Amino acid sequence: MALLMKGNEAIAEAAIQAGCRLFYGYPITPSTEIPEYMAKKMKAVGGTYLQAESEVAAIYMVYGAGAVGERVMTGTSSPGFSLMQEGLSFLFAAEIPCVIIDVMRGGPGLGGLGPTQADYFQLTKGGGHGDYHAIVLAPSSVQEMVDLTKEAFDLADYYRNLVIIAVDGILGQMMEPVEFPPYEGRKLEPKTWAASGAEGRSKNNVISYYLTPEIGEKENSRWGAKMLRIKESEQRFVEYRMDDAEYAFVAFGTCARITETVVDMLREEGINVGLYRPITLWPFPEKGLSARINQIKGWMSIELSAGQMVDDVKLVVNGKAPVGFYGRQGGMTPEPEEVVAAFKAQLLGGVQG
């Protein structure tokens, strides 16, 4: 039976159902319902919720819990996510599986509390120091927040990699009907690498540093190969009315929802447009987009930022068609009519009809 649930709460419930029993975090709007829900529910399932003294502390608590092989999560919002960047780099290098929720809010700086997607660069291009990527999942409905959260723990364990779920304040705060169907997970190897007590076996180190450049390069190559594997296997996207589209929007999260309405409006005017919605922001789903290159006369990225994902779209389109952009910032969201007007101005060369 469907339940009406807030996105943040749905993520927290899905994490518990996925076996997450440890949550460390520091409350920050608009992600606070995640720690709140965990504080309420963790004890009953035999887990621990702990409010850290800061996001810096929280992410290293995640490190510790993940290093011993537990399923662990933290949830935060942009300024808190920035504080975690050093830790994320360390977690990647130690190959500790963990799930991080970033409910994005306005920036730069303290910013506002309204929804944005302006952490895209930080999420997908690194964020912390060194060559690394987290797997970044971008749901666009509360149901997808449930489904992707469950899967995130499997992806984290399977690749021994960071998995970040990127949502904006609207998705975190809104309620929609959700269901929690039984989840058939991936087949996962036991965590023989975990520092979970060395009695009867040689000890495991779950650390991130090396003292010789030769070893350093070897490690970097190994991680690079893993990232390539992820890039090859985990690209995800959804298409909306793309089959006969001549023009295409690219949008994720809340923007994708707004853009679906935009597509319907333009279709009613007889303009054949579609929507290409990335579900993985990293790896960016370039294969699916490439497959449409010869068909699409013009692309347009719709974002709650000054234009970040549009760079990735341009890399794939590679000059074969114009790539437009429309965005709102600071916690504002576009009305579909604005996007329609921007599309016509940028891609149809002025208002038509």
Next chain:
Amino acid sequence: MNSALTKYKFAGFGGQGVLFIGKVMAQAGMLSKQQVTWFPAYGPEMRGGTANCSVVISTKRIGSPTVGKPDIAIVMNEASYHKFVDSVVPGGTLYVNSSMVPELRSREDIRFVRVPVNEIAHEIGEAKVANIVMLGAMQAITPSVADDMLEKALMELAGKKPELAELNARALNAGKEFAKNL
């Protein structure tokens, strides 16, 4: 209402239960097998004690859950009246808590329904159900869901304690009766 998509705004003081009746509408929409979203004002918008939420009920997939231009708005206090009176779409309906909002500047292109919900709730014997009275008035004039679905949703969200359920049912009916006699 035949429209495939109805956008609502529920607004008032914190404590007047506007987020709650928004949830009841969303729940009723869900029980009616429609698509629904509920989205609260959060963060700094909440400061100063005002609260509001947006609800969308639709037969099709819902794009943005935010509502800039509601078809139907409920304003439970004067501040909310000023904030939302101009946002209602032409042809839409604005439900005004006339216990708290005096006769103010009006519009010709929308319907105003003034309901003294505080007084009606007081007559029922429980000031807290003023929000439910308004929900009843709205159901009588611009229903998006069947009566039994709304009643079921209210029951599910308000709790099934017999005295509470009975009180809510009375409040809902009082609102409906008032609206029918307008």
